[in-house]
Amino acid sequence: MDLNIFWFILMGVLLTGYAILDGFDLGVGIVHLFVKKDEERRILMNSIGPLWDGNEVWLVTFGGAMFAAFPHAYATAFSGFYLPFMLLLFALIFRAVSMEFRSKQEMRWWRRMWDVAFTTASTIGTFLFGVAVGNMMKGLPIGSDMEFQGTLLDLLGPYPLLIGVFAVSTFAMHGSIYLYLKTESDLQKRIHRWMWTTFGIFLVLYIFTTMATLISLPSAVTNFRDIPWAWVVVVLNVLAIANIPRAIYLGKPGYAFISSAATIAALTFLFGFALFPNMIVSSLDPSWNLTIYNAASSQKTLGIMRWMAIIGMPFVLSYTIAIYWIFRGKTKLGKFSY
């Protein structure tokens, strides 16, 4: 296979892994403040306690792989999104430390401070991921020198902001379903209601986002003409979304979780598919687009990196599976919890 395409797909796999796995961590953070009791808040944090760090590594590896495989895309996107990415970093920092610090002290103000930080950071982080994706979909003012020529305001258009809100609703739903799996009794009953609420919000925004994409970004569907089998993903996406309420209704939350994970995977796929073979679209002149060819590293590097991926990914998958297996079941507070 063409190495550039291989790496584009692998980046998609890493991004999908991140969105599914850290997606529920961020989702738990988004809904965190909706439980009031201290013990329940601890359960929420501990439900992702052993997992979030490994989940975030998917993002770190995505960044490293992008730097190595598509340095121009990495440089253009990261310098172009300067302030939003700085804010994203602060969000990720606070998300991490709020869990670590929260339950280390008894004071009420202390715990409340970190609770608020946790939810704020998770929400802003998710929102900014969405804004970044929206901007990539829409295209950026990229000059002939591959450099971003806009300002912060160019990044805050209505479409990217909509995708930001959509991302928050998606992860809130995903996180709620995850929490339903990890909790028991009274808390679980309340989370049952959240699943419905967050699904409702998600569904409305999904329809709205789909329409906005089709109307304002007709270029997003051009690839379907050349590769019609991709419609299968659209159909699967709709089926997965439809299966979420069905599974919740039938009392099969495991299937609901798989369906929301599949929904996220399908959305990530459609995002990559809309871009392909571009990495960053120039809104000024299509010939200035950063593609998987002109933004890439040499074939030699892509080849070396492919070996790294072939050797490394089985390890990554086995750690991931092992950790999820060890920490399976309902979250209980113990001596070693946050």
Next chain:
Amino acid sequence: MDLDVLFLSRFQFGLTIMFHYLFPPLSIGLGVIMVVTEGTYLKTKNKQYEAMARFWTKIFAVVFAMGVATGIVMEFEFGTNWATYSRYVGDVFGSPLAAEGIFAFFLESGFLAVLVFGWDRVSPKMHFFSTVMVSLGSMFSAVWIVVANSWMQTPTGYHIVGEGMTARAEITDFWAMVFNPSSVDRLVHTLIGAFILGAFFVMSITAWYILHRRHLEMAKQSFTIALVIGTIASLAALLSGHTQANTVSVTQPAKLATFEGHFRTGPADLYLFGIPNAEEERVDFGLSIPGGLSFLLHNDFTTPVTGLDQFPVEDRPPLQIPFQTYHLMVALGMYFIFITLLASFFRWRGALFDKRWMMWVFVFSIIGPYIANQAGWIAAEVGRQPWIVHGLLRTSDALSKAVQAEEVLTSIILFTVIYLFLLAIWLYIMNEKIKAGPEEPALAATAREGGLLDTMTSRTGTGGPSLTDPREKTRSSDDSGKENK
């Protein structure tokens, strides 16, 4: 306003990397201590070691979380602030970063979950395995990032493709890039620096317990483990530092000349301290061994060493910062050797823990390795200037073209505020954890101060219930024999 973006971006990178570097070396150093402590527990079944292992793990978790939180900043900053650099080196520099993610971070983060949250979910042996894996993972991440940085110091295994604005480095030989002339030396030195930090960290906390007569048994055991590691590492640092200086004299002579304030090519002196004077091209207020540097490099006091005069002014590093930080690091290294050898001597004589002044010295000595680690890196990085990639790309040419000075200033202010806040919180939490101390094993759970004697006597009797086969008994006696040496 170009200069401003340059200054601000360098300032921000320095600020964020120095803050980040408060944590990873401590994770690496503490990781080794945890492996030894938990391994000893598995061998001896002595509950004291288990309690210590759990205590260090708790501390480790807080350190590690800060390392993760501040580490992701670094990966972003190559792209946000140094986009031109990223375009130029991505083909070469990117793959070690990706390798760090795939081979090190996943390993660390996965087993960290078991390490911190899994005490009662997996068997003791599986838990110990996780501890070893986390420790290895933290070292692997050091491997890849130091390889990447070393390539910036001594680039090999690449060729330049394109010209002018579109020129960039591409890999020709991956292993030549990984094993570039400085990577092994620098990796060894970095890891040793981390081991010293971990050892002094443990000695600082346990010395404080000993002074306050708390957790005496555990504190003494831990102090001894850390002292052994600290002594070996301090001596090894001297050796590895010497090897490294030899390499630098060949690969980056301007850097070494700056470290030693050596202006004119010829026999070089070895300064203990001084203030290099760039205008007069001499070192003021200095104390030096004449020909000392020549001797260290060539075993001869008169062999000429390349001086700064061999380099055009625009290719010379700044003088003052590398000179002072380098000398500070070396002086602290000497101090570590002195103090650990002295303590080892007292420990051998069995008098160490009664010397309260010595314990106080160790309580405060933790500042030393922190400064030495930071100073060493400052010397290494500022000493590479004006290059971002030695001989290939100037730092001033490496910036992001899309980023304005005001944006960088904004992020610097935010980083400063947030990091100061986090530092205060982190120190507070660490202090609380240290004050709370390890949980005494069940035997002495009822009384803290008065129960210590009981703990000690009961320990010699039973050594805790053994869950495994009787072979453990013999091994445990071997081990205590080793410990007394």
